[in-house]
Amino acid sequence: MFKTLEKLLTWSTGLMAAMALFSIMWLTLVDVTGRKFFSNSVPGGLELTEILMVIVIFGALPLVSFRSEHVVFDSLDAFIPDWLKGLQARLVHLICAGVFGFLARLMVMRAERFAEYGDTTVHLQLAIAPVAWLMAGLLLLTAMVHLLFVFVPPTPVVHNGAQGSGAST
Numbered sequence: 311m312f313k314t315l316e317k318l319l320t321w322s323t324g325l326m327a328a329m330a331l332f333s334i335m336w337l338t339l340v341d342v343t344g345r346k347f348f349s350n351s352v353p354g355g356l357e358l359t360e361i362l363m364v365i366v367i368f369g370a371l372p373l374v375s376f377r378s379e380h381v382v383f384d385s386l387d388a389f390i391p392d393w394l395k396g397l398q399a400r401l402v403h404l405i406c407a408g409v410f411g412f413l414a415r416l417m418v419m420r421a422e423r424f425a426e427y428g429d430t431t432v433h434l435q436l437a438i439a440p441v442a443w444l445m446a447g448l449l450l451l452t453a454m455v456h457l458l459f460v461f462v463p464p465t466p467v468v469h470n471g472a473q474g475s476g477a478s479t
Contacts, residue, residue, distance in 0.1 A: 327369035
């Protein structure tokens with residue numbers, strides 16, 4: 311089950327984040343080249359970069375959470391008994407699910423407001439609501455990943471000699 315879910319997340323959110331990052335790279339190259347050699351930058355380049363950064367960051371969240379590749383504070387792990395570590399991990403995943411779910415709800419409310427007011431970017435006049443809806447959906451997906459780990463804990467995997475709690479096995 312975990313392999314299929316990881317493959318689905320990789321080919322959806324991971325690919326989306328990678329394509330957005332690749333687009334930022336090319337947009338920056340064209341923008342800087344245009345400014346340097348033609349004294350003209352890409353119209354709306356900053357707005358496009360901001361939207362693409364949202365896709366990179368929020369698109370990577372579900373996959374990073376699924377693979378447990380986020381920053382982990384484990385200085386106290388040596389002092390925590392083994393029987394408590396499983397409970398602690400489930401509690402942390404439950405808290406993360408709640409926080410990401412709450413943030414998704416806040417983003418839904420913001421997206422509704424953007425849509426109601428017809429908010430757009432300044433230069434290109436791109437609608438902001440679809441970007442906020444995308445953020446809300448990706449936050450909700452991240453919450454669901456953490457909620458899954460409350461009930462079905464991931465199996466520990468070893469990456470480069472360090473042990474993590476990823477689900478890629």
